[in-house]
Amino acid sequence: MNPLETRLKTLTLNSPLLTASGTSGTTDEMACLHGARGILRALGAFVTKGVTLRPRPGNPEVRVVETRAGLLNSIGLQNSGVKAFVRNELPKLHAYRLPVIVNISAGSVEEFAELTGHLTRLDQAKRIAGLEINVSCPNIAAGGAAFGADPAMVGKVVRAVRKRARRDMLTITKLSPNVTRIVEPAAAAIEAGTDALSMINTLRGTAIDIGTRRFSLGNRTGGLSGPAIKPVGLYMVGECFRALPECRDGRVPIVGIGGIAAWEDALEYIMAGATAVGVGTAWFVDPHVFVRIRDGLKRYCREHKTALAELRGCAHGRQG
Ligand SMILES: Cc1cc2nc3c(=O)[nH]c(=O)nc-3n(C[C@H](O)[C@H](O)[C@H](O)COP(=O)(O)O)c2cc1C
Known part of the structure; x- marks a missing residue:
């Protein structure tokens, strides 16, 4: 039995x-790498x-x-929009022979619904395994505050996407850490019918170039990712696991x-309550990071005669 086998609802993955x-881009970034096949084999799914x-x-640049201890990006x-994505990029992604999860962003609930409609109806989109709903993007109709900061808006977005998505399409709601609780x-995403949650997106931050005496990023502010945010992500996964019976x-x-x-790091997330893990910034530093993590997790499971599924949430003890 594969100790790393992971189930995200209906989707069974060989790796978490x-x-x-x-x-990781959407098209040729993986394919042009030396050893790309090995990297792809270490993955359970590709999130665009x-x-x-x-x-x-x-x-505007700088982005x-x-x-x-990390990276700021804005x-x-x-991106080239959903129609060009489905026509030009999706076929190349399917060639990876991995489940493809499409990350979606929009400026209103209606736009989320329309976008999901394209990813459901277009013939070439039939093989999409799931949608990851990015609720960190600004709600234009509400003056630009992120959807994710308002549980009621999160519920509306998830409901709109769920209504338009194919029944067998996994919906993952990706939460913003820029909230108090x-x-x-x-809980709002679960109530609205999300199949899974992912967390965290980047933490809002900025930097100043003391040479030019101006903000470093063209957009002034951006999102912080990388090692600095791991304790925050772990905490939030642990909180949801502890407080939400469905998790x-x-x-x-x-x-x-x-x-x-x-x-x-991946194991800590599993022990905090995660079923699978996403890796971003570390991949900019070492494209073979997925292989290293997969091999390390396998070794741990072998040495401790266990499987990831048995370790999920163990840090909380039996009471959770
Ligand atoms: C350059 C860059 C671009 C990103 N673009 C997106 C995006 O399009 N949609 C999204 O939901 N998250 C996006 N993220 C957030 C990452 O998916 C991830 O949640 C965050 O970087 C934390 O993980 P990490 O510390 O492993 O990078 C982006 C992050 C970076 C660094």
């Missing part, structure tokens, strides 16, 4: 490792970068700034994301 949205209804040019969801938007009993699995760079 997912690409974190926006960090954010796709929007219409093409977006993204934010990425390194910090001491890409601004640059992560359990509230998580604790596995009906609504959690994908843990944030600062994972080694197998030990």
